[in-house]
Amino acid sequence: MSRVDGVAKVTGKAKYASEFQVKNVAYGYIVQGAIAKGAIKTIDTSEAEKQTGVIKIFTHLNSVKSQAKDRAFKALQSEKIVFNGQPIALVVAETFEQARHAARLVKATYAEEKHLTETEKAEPVASRSPQPRGNPAEALKNAAVKIEAEYTIPIEHHNPMEPHAAIAVWEGEKLTLFDKSQGVYGVRAHLAQSFGIAPENIQVVSPFVGGAFGAALNPNYYPFLT
Numbered sequence: 001m002s003r004v005d006g007v008a009k010v011t012g013k014a015k016y017a018s019e020f021q022v023k024n025v026a027y028g029y030i031v032q033g034a035i036a037k038g039a040i041k042t043i044d045t046s047e048a049e050k051q052t053g054v055i056k057i058f059t060h061l062n063s064v065k066s067q068a069k070d071r072a073f074k075a076l077q078s079e080k081i082v083f084n085g086q087p088i089a090l091v092v093a094e095t096f097e098q099a100r101h102a103a104r105l106v107k108a109t110y111a112e113e114k115h116l117t118e119t120e121k122a123e124p125v126a127s128r129s130p131q132p133r134g135n136p137a138e139a140l141k142n143a144a145v146k147i148e149a150e151y152t153i154p155i156e157h158h159n160p161m162e163p164h165a166a167i168a169v170w171e172g173e174k175l176t177l178f179d180k181s182q183g184v185y186g187v188r189a190h191l192a193q194s195f196g197i198a199p200e201n202i203q204v205v206s207p208f209v210g211g212a213f214g215a216a217l218n219p220n221y222y223p224f225l226t
Contacts, residue, residue, distance in 0.1 A: 005208055009161070014208040017178045018165035025167065026055055028225060029099035031089035031106045033081050036115035040079040040088060040108055048091060048105040053098030057106065058090040058225070066224060068193035075221040081110065090225050162210025166226040174201050179223050181206045182216045190219035 008014040033040070045057040063076035075087040089106050093099035116122055140146065166179040175197065181187050184204040192199040209216060 009208065009210065014210065016162045016165070016208060016210050017167065017180045017206060018163075020167055020178045020205070022167060022169050026092050026094060027096040027099045029091045029093070029096070029103040030087045030222070030225070031091065031103045031108075033084075033086040033088045033110070034108070035081055035110045035112045036084040036117075038081050038110050038112040040081065041111050042109045043088065044107040045089065047107075048102040051093075051098065051102040051105065053094035054102045055092045055094065057092070057102070059088065063090075064195070066194040067196050068190060070190075070193075072190075072219060073221055074194075075225055084115075087221065087225070158211075158213045158215070160211030160213065160215070162208075162212075164216070164220060164222060166223050168223075168226045173197075174203070176203045176205065177223055177226065178205045179226075180209060180212070180216050181219075182209055182212055182214075183218065187219045187223055191223060194224050 005014060040060065043059050043061070045059065048054065049057055058076055060076045060078050066074045066077060068074070073082070076090065081088075088108055089103070091099045091103040091106065093102060162180055164180050166177055168178075169176045175191070177187065177191065179187055181204060184206050187204045188199055188202045191197065191202055191204075
């Protein structure tokens with residue numbers, strides 16, 4: 001099969017989101033939560049803020065609140081923790097290394113709740129469940145042949161060539177976002193709703209996607225942070 005962008009990708013000529021060059025760029029490094037479920041009790045950024053090159057540190061206490069009404073997860077909106085590794089702060093600094101260093105100095109305490117990781121015990125989300133059809137229980141009961149088995153498979157991670165990344169550039173009221181995305185119009189609508197910006201003032205650029213497997217299909221949480 002002829003792949004239109006195949007040669008560009010395997011020779012390194014394809015330009016991904018994080019490879020665009022812009023002037024005066026600042027770097028954001030995400031601080032991740034240490035629990036899977038619960039809430040942030042306290043978050044201390046004082047030591048991190050003293051570090052060389054640090055411009056600003058965002059937490060749920062000072063972050064812009066998203067105006068988008070969709071159900072997608074939005075980072076730094078409240079003290080609530082809903083998944084392992086959830087962003088709890090964003091350190092912005094003059095270099096990547098400075099941001100990473102300061103991020104390690106952000107301290108948080110938590111009110112931890114019991115989390116659930118066993119799929120069999122989890123309650124299905126009704127709005128995402130398909131409409132019932134047929135009678136599978138009756139069909140199985142009357143089937144001539146029945147095979148009942150339980151299968152357990154190991155964890156699998158997809159590792160695309162291009163990691164998730166975004167760069168944002170403001171020119172007056174115009175916002176350009178370079179983002180790893182399979183749906184640039186969805187990202188544009190997400191940002192427009194989140195910040196109350198006219199969609200025509202936002203341009204989302206994603207000329208190539210270095211593998212995503214659906215992980216870049218819907219707007220992620222980091223374009224909002226960027």
